[in-house]
Amino acid sequence: MADLSIVLLHYPVVDKNGLIVTSALTNMDVHDIARSSRTYGVRRFFVATPVRALRLLATKIMEHWETGFGSTYNETRKDALGLVWLETDLDTTIVAIESETGQRPTLVMTSARPGPRRRSFVALRAELEAAGDAPYLLVLGTGWGLAPEIMERADVILEPICGPTDYNHLSVRSAAAIMLDRLLAPM
Amino acid sequence: MADLSIVLLHYPVVDKNGLIVTSALTNMDVHDIARSSRTYGVRRFFVATPVRALRLLATKIMEHWETGFGSTYNETRKDALGLVWLETDLDTTIVAIESETGQRPTLVMTSARPGPRRRSFVALRAELEAAGDAPYLLVLGTGWGLAPEIMERADVILEPICGPTDYNHLSVRSAAAIMLDRLLAPM
Numbered sequence: 001m002a003d004l005s006i007v008l009l010h011y012p013v014v015d016k017n018g019l020i021v022t023s024a025l026t027n028m029d030v031h032d033i034a035r036s037s038r039t040y041g042v043r044r045f046f047v048a049t050p051v052r053a054l055r056l057l058a059t060k061i062m063e064h065w066e067t068g069f070g071s072t073y074n075e076t077r078k079d080a081l082g083l084v085w086l087e088t089d090l091d092t093t094i095v096a097i098e099s100e101t102g103q104r105p106t107l108v109m110t111s112a113r114p115g116p117r118r119r120s121f122v123a124l125r126a127e128l129e130a131a132g133d134a135p136y137l138l139v140l141g142t143g144w145g146l147a148p149e150i151m152e153r154a155d156v157i158l159e160p161i162c163g164p165t166d167y168n169h170l171s172v173r174s175a176a177a178i179m180l181d182r183l184l185a186p187m
Numbered sequence: 188m189a190d191l192s193i194v195l196l197h198y199p200v201v202d203k204n205g206l207i208v209t210s211a212l213t214n215m216d217v218h219d220i221a222r223s224s225r226t227y228g229v230r231r232f233f234v235a236t237p238v239r240a241l242r243l244l245a246t247k248i249m250e251h252w253e254t255g256f257g258s259t260y261n262e263t264r265k266d267a268l269g270l271v272w273l274e275t276d277l278d279t280t281i282v283a284i285e286s287e288t289g290q291r292p293t294l295v296m297t298s299a300r301p302g303p304r305r306r307s308f309v310a311l312r313a314e315l316e317a318a319g320d321a322p323y324l325l326v327l328g329t330g331w332g333l334a335p336e337i338m339e340r341a342d343v344i345l346e347p348i349c350g351p352t353d354y355n356h357l358s359v360r361s362a363a364a365i366m367l368d369r370l371l372a373p374m
Contacts, residue, residue, distance in 0.1 A: 038356075163372060171218065173364075174360060174361065177357065177365050181350075186349065
């Protein structure tokens, strides 16, 4: 199985006017993407925010489901949230993967916008299958997407998800689910 | 293009112990599934709850984004929420589709559990493409899934979404996104 991790970045991302901002951490993002990650065999789901208070809040929420009342009330949440690691930013996430696997991950940036040198889902899927235990990191942005300074660090830029319409404003939760299904679902 | 609508039922659904319950309406379900529906060219996204107070609350929230402050703050939400119709239950939803299309929709029930006579995504996709303007309704349950009395009314039961693991607890938002991608994404 491919060695794929996900990071959800809350900084630096752009707002609807293209300004660099730090977005707020959304509880539902953590739960939904953790469940999708668990379903598709993702190694880890990193939630990265530079705001210490938000990392502490997320820790509290996860403790509720992992060791508190929620751990017996709903075991499926505990199981999924076990994949979640809180990090500060992209660099601390890369270090965490290096520490765990001994290798620097290939960085796969995502965007809802088309552009040059996008890799297709089919091509990335084939690459993951051929990569053995080499780690890959799928980088997702909150707000209106990853800042240019993050996109520039790409080893791979994944093509946008396109439906049969010209509307391209999926939630990051829905986009993550579709990406994992396209890349990792059994054929 | 296939004539597909979605309904998200909040009653009758089962809880984790298999009891029939009415689940609470979740704001994020409405936004996420509306965006996915808009992306994939779905005709309508029906949100069905028998609780009048929750329908009124949903109407308030949608007004904010459709005609209130939110309509100019974020036009992409307005665009997606335009697909949402509030209904009471499955029967009022069927009547709404009949009124609009002149035909009774084919009922496609969904479940995270395997079972007899499930139709594959590939087969349903081919059926939708061949069906011309005949309406189809994809029925999604909140809580722990659709009650048996709803499942029994199926014209079609769709196979569950399976990843490469044995974990099958996607959020309904993520499941809806993956289903639409499998059924309606351009090949």
